[in-house]
Amino acid sequence: MRTASAAVTIGADLNRPVNVNVDCRLVPFSGVVFPFGDNTCTWFGSGIPFTGAESGIVPDGPGVITRIRVKGGASGGPMQVTILRSIRSRQVVGTTPGGAGVNVACCIWQGESQVFAAPPPGQIGPSVGVRLPVVSEYIAQNDAYNFDSIALSILAPGVGVPLHDSGDYNGGPATGTYYPHLSRGQQRVDSRGSVGYQILLQADWEPDADRDGFGDESQDSCPGNAAVQFRSRREKAHAAACPPPPRRRRNRLRRSRR
Ligand SMILES: [Ca+2]
DSSP: OBOSSSOEEEEOOTTSOOOOOOOTTOEEETTEEESOOOSSEEEEEESOGGGGTTOOBOOSEEEEEEEEEEBOOSSOOEEEEEEEEEEEOTTSOSSSTTTTOSSEEEEEEEEEOOOEEOOSTTOBOOOEEEEEEEEEEEEGGGTEEEEEEEEEEEOSTTOOOOEEEOSOTTTSOEEEEESSOOOTTOBOOOOEEEESEEEOEEEEEEEOTTOSSSOTTTTOSSTTOTTOOOSSHHHHHHSSSOOOOOHHHHHHHHHHHO
């Protein structure tokens, strides 16, 4: 969903109901629930959920996830958003690169939000402010694309997974799940796949043209200069303008000292 700005909302339509009652210890598959999970878990979307409109894959280019929202599952508890890094070959090209599921390797832990409490059952929670740098771009030296996606980690047993069962276990949305959750620094290929389910997680993405890890529209006080962030509006008001990137001058100084 594009707005007048370059910001984009990705992920699920949170108006979909939570209509399957599982925590991380229970594994839903084709409408049946199995007790093969773990105390924690990480859920992400794969494939092309609802014709791609509810994909959790970030837009092309460097960006930042600035806000996240979830729906409340059957019972509350701690959760956080995890950023997953995937790699794909050039044979899958487009704005939904993971869609075809061909030549895609997933997942590397790439970042995580602060821990927050799940909203009340069935309610759409408030936006949680985060600052999670992401990319979707071609890496020439690997002749491959790196692309990131959002996932929801549920951090305790008994916490309801905000999951929608579409009832379509052949052509519906697809998910992957790590049991236990994907934790800091991990690279794993042991996710369980399931068709028909959608994790009810949504995020706001902004471009980050200067790659400083601050979203250029709502977080970056100096979007043209990766080296400068004003600490307050007052400080910014007193500055004439964002100074130009200082790289060239600094390099000259460094050279002169040698
Ligand atoms: Ca920026």
